[in-house]
Amino acid sequence: MQFKSMVISNTEASPGYYRMRLTAPHGLSTSRPGQFVMVKVRDAIDPLLRRPFGIFDLGSSVAEFGDGSEQTYLEILYRVVGRGTVMLATLHHGDHLDILGPLGKGFEQGTPTEEKILVGGGVGLAPLYYLAKELVKESPVRLFIGGRTREDILCVTEFERLGVETYVATDDGTLGVSGLVTEVMERHLTEKNQAKTMFACGPMPMLKAVAEIARRNAIPCQVSLEAYMACGMGACLGCVVKGREHEDYRPDYRCVCKDGPVFDFRELQWI
Amino acid sequence: MKRPDMSVEIAGINMRNPVMTASGTFGYGEEFAGYVDLETIGAIITKGLSLKPRAGNPTPRIVETPGGMLNAIGLQNVGLEAFIKTKTPFLRTVDTPVIVNLFGNTIEEYAELAFHLDRVPEVAGVEVNISCPNVKLGGIVFGTDPKAAYSVVRAVREATVKPVIVKLSPNVTDIVEMAHACADADADALSLINTLTGMAIDLQKRRPVLANVTGGLSGPAIKPVALRMVWQVARAVKLPIIGIGGIMSAIDALEFILAGATAVQIGTANFLDPSAAQTIARDMERYLVENGIADVKELIGALEV
Numbered sequence: 282m283q284f285k286s287m288v289i290s291n292t293e294a295s296p297g298y299y300r301m302r303l304t305a306p307h308g309l310s311t312s313r314p315g316q317f318v319m320v321k322v323r324d325a326i327d328p329l330l331r332r333p334f335g336i337f338d339l340g341s342s343v344a345e346f347g348d349g350s351e352q353t354y355l356e357i358l359y360r361v362v363g364r365g366t367v368m369l370a371t372l373h374h375g376d377h378l379d380i381l382g383p384l385g386k387g388f389e390q391g392t393p394t395e396e397k398i399l400v401g402g403g404v405g406l407a408p409l410y411y412l413a414k415e416l417v418k419e420s421p422v423r424l425f426i427g428g429r430t431r432e433d434i435l436c437v438t439e440f441e442r443l444g445v446e447t448y449v450a451t452d453d454g455t456l457g458v459s460g461l462v463t464e465v466m467e468r469h470l471t472e473k474n475q476a477k478t479m480f481a482c483g484p485m486p487m488l489k490a491v492a493e494i495a496r497r498n499a500i501p502c503q504v505s506l507e508a509y510m511a512c513g514m515g516a517c518l519g520c521v522v523k524g525r526e527h528e529d530y531r532p533d534y535r536c537v538c539k540d541g542p543v544f545d546f547r548e549l550q551w552i
Numbered sequence: 553m554k555r556p557d558m559s560v561e562i563a564g565i566n567m568r569n570p571v572m573t574a575s576g577t578f579g580y581g582e583e584f585a586g587y588v589d590l591e592t593i594g595a596i597i598t599k600g601l602s603l604k605p606r607a608g609n610p611t612p613r614i615v616e617t618p619g620g621m622l623n624a625i626g627l628q629n630v631g632l633e634a635f636i637k638t639k640t641p642f643l644r645t646v647d648t649p650v651i652v653n654l655f656g657n658t659i660e661e662y663a664e665l666a667f668h669l670d671r672v673p674e675v676a677g678v679e680v681n682i683s684c685p686n687v688k689l690g691g692i693v694f695g696t697d698p699k700a701a702y703s704v705v706r707a708v709r710e711a712t713v714k715p716v717i718v719k720l721s722p723n724v725t726d727i728v729e730m731a732h733a734c735a736d737a738d739a740d741a742l743s744l745i746n747t748l749t750g751m752a753i754d755l756q757k758r759r760p761v762l763a764n765v766t767g768g769l770s771g772p773a774i775k776p777v778a779l780r781m782v783w784q785v786a787r788a789v790k791l792p793i794i795g796i797g798g799i800m801s802a803i804d805a806l807e808f809i810l811a812g813a814t815a816v817q818i819g820t821a822n823f824l825d826p827s828a829a830q831t832i833a834r835d836m837e838r839y840l841v842e843n844g845i846a847d848v849k850e851l852i853g854a855l856e857v
Contacts, residue, residue: 283587283827321824326772326800330616331824381587381826511614511621512823514587516579516599518625519614533607534628539583 282308288376289354291369295432298360298404299370300337303378305355312336313387314412315505315543318355319513321379322365330511331381332365334358335408335482335542355380358435360404384513385542388412388503391478393419398500399445400425400466400491402483403433408505408542409482410436417443423469424448427462427487431455463490470498481505492546502546508537515539523550556840557847558833560594560814562792563715563740565649565676567594567815570848571805571833574796574819575600575653575679575719576625578829580639581646587826593833594815595649598639600681602655603665605631610763615752620771620798621820622750624764627655627684632668640674649676651717655684659707666711677715680708680739683723683746695721695746698733705737717794720744722774722781731785743794743817744785745778771820772798779811786812786853800828802835812853 289302319331338356343349361370372378388408391397397416401409406426416422422443427450428434434456440447449457450465458465470477481491482505495502510520521534522541525548535541535548558569572595578584581596590596608628615622630638635652643650652675656662662680669675682695682704694700705718718734720727722745731742747768752761760766778797786793795808796817805816821828840848 283825327619328616329619329621329771329820329824379825509612509614511623511820512577512826514579514826515583516577517614517623517823518576518608518628519611519623521608521611521613521628533605 282306283379283381284309286355286378286380288372288374288378290374291372294358294435297432298358298435301357301359301369301372303355303357303380305339305353305380307353309355309383310339310341310353312339312383314390314415315387315408316383316385317408317513317542318357318380318382319384320357320369322368324379328365328368331513332369333384333507333510333513333538335505336383336411337407338411338414358404358407358410381513385538386540388480388505388543390416391501392476395420396475396477397422398425398466398469398477398479399423400462400479400481400483400487401427402462402487403428404435405483405487405505405507406435407482409480410439412480413440413443413445417445422446425450425462425466425469427451427465427483429453461487461490463487463494466491467494470494470500478502489551492549492551495546503543504546504549505543506537506541508542510538513538524548525550554846556837556845557849558837558840560849562794562815563677563717565595565651565715567649568592569594569833569836570809570813570815571829571836572597572651572794572815572817573822573829574817575681577819577822580635580643581650582639582642584822584826585642588830590646590648593648593829595651595676596643596646597651597653597679597817598635599629600627600653600655601629601632601635601665602627603632603661605629605634612762613764613767615761615767617750617752617769618773620769620773622752622762622767622769623747624762624767626764632665636672640672643674650674651677651679653679653681653719655681657684659704662704663707663711666708666716670712670714675714677717677740678708678712679717679719679743680705681719681746683719683721693721695730696724698729701730702733702737705734705739709738715740717741717743719746720785721746722777723749727781728784728788731789731791735789735791739791741792741794742785742789743796745774745781745797748774748777770798772800774798775804779807782808782813783811783855799832802832802839805832805836806839806851809848809851810853810855812855814852
């Protein structure tokens with residue numbers, strides 16, 4: 282659906298990272314973890330295109346104004362990287378945005394009770410929070426979160442509050458273990474030998490490493506990809522990734538927006 | 553006041569209003585069905601089709617530029633067979649003319665595709681994309697050589713009795729010459745403009761942003777160029793013209809009609825607002841009502857110079 286949304290809050294979660302809470306129509310509450318929204322950051326022809334953001338959180342709270350009825354809200358987590366996000370970061374409570382969503386295919390949540398392993402890098406954490414909120418209802422959840430430095434590690438407290446066991450790794454060792462999050466995660470895998478499913482979102486090198494670990498250990502794994510996109514609905518074909526030759530899948534370009542953003546790692550070509 | 557007459561006709565294709573969706577920006581219609589009432593727009597032009605499926609270019613394929621975007625998708629499409637099998641069943645259910653944009657690498661491919669589409673009842677007409685290289689003639693682009701354009705349009709013309717629209721490239725010195733060549737080959741209508749070739753550079757990486765190095769510029773940034781070309785071509789040839797280029801609003805659309813277009817195509821605007829075509833058609837009608845204009849056709853070429 283396409284809707285006008287009001288900014289409820291827009292706060293800096295860590296230097297360069299913001300969390301924005303927005304009003305949303307009730308219909309959005311059926312969105313699945315892993316789906317995303319396209320946000321028009323400004324009602325003007327520049328910047329021209331919408332910006333895609335994974336759903337960080339979705340819920341309802343008592344409306345701030347009015348009769349005390351429930352108001353659905355949507356949260357996005359974003360890093361200020363370019364003109365669009367610079368503009369988003371200047372918005373305040375009461376500002377309005379035009380939003381399209383929910384778009385794309387979300388995560389398959391897997392077998393209940395089985396251990397769920399979440400791997401997030403930097404702002405790639407965004408879709409994993411909403412996912413964790415759903416998963417903790419039925420399964421033990423562990424989160425491995427990585428970044429260059431401590432400022433790239435977001436929302437650890439929020440995950441812990443859900444009951445998610447959280448492990449942190451930074452390249453420079455300023456928070457958690459020094460090193461790659463994927464290495465920390467793999468050590469954990471070899472320690473415990475029960476059935477698990479992995480879910481990952483983050484930079485491509487991290488996803489590649491996660492996919493390799495999933496392949497080596499024969500663990501089901503879904504990855505959520507980021508891509509430049511114009512439309513978000515499978516029309517522009519700008520956001521494609523190359524699908525891998527596989528008996529169940531066609532070996533051609535796949536739209537991150539429509540066939541994804543969540544893919545079974547076996548669907549993709551990782552080279 | 554009575555509702556104004558918004559209908560127009562292009563080469564026998566009757567449309568409820570002059571607003572069409574541009575090829576490559578609206579998928580096969582179905583993708584947008586949840587966001588737009590397809591029976592409120594004039595016509596749907598589907599994603600460029602070739603005989604065989606095409607994978608398209610490597611990524612990055614798109615980049616935003618000031619007031620526009622560059623794309624180098626590489627004509628990725630499902631191919632004729634899958635189009636007929638998987639796309640026409642939905643299109644059949646929509647009471648809006650469907651025009652198929654087609655292309656090939658050789659004149660024979662264009663003709664063969666037109667021949668097959670001639671037998672597909674869901675297809676109201678074809679739009680010939682002449683912006684791709686002619687592999688047989690060493691990569692010369694059909695859209696920039698009047699003789700090559702004539703040959704390809706002539707071949708399509710002979711392969712189908714359905715209306716033939718030719719989509720012109722703006723990347724030429726004299727677009728009027730190209731328009732004449734297509735008219736001489738018995739095209740029924742012309743649509744213009746396709747994207748302007750451009751490029752974007754990443755200073756930090758010292759590399760082009762697009763994997764293809766260059767791409768086609770679309771969006772509001774190209775509107776003035778498109779208006780000028782529509783105006784030039786409309787004065788020079790008798791064929792109906794479909795104006796394309798950065799149309800974001802009813803005002804933009806009406807400007808093209810004043811310049812001589814009978815209809816318009818909405819392209820990049822569909823990406824930012826999937827209901828753009830519907831909104832533009834509605835707002836055009838409102839403009840007519842507010843200005844006491846009974847028939848949109850009164851505005852075609854009504855520019856006072």
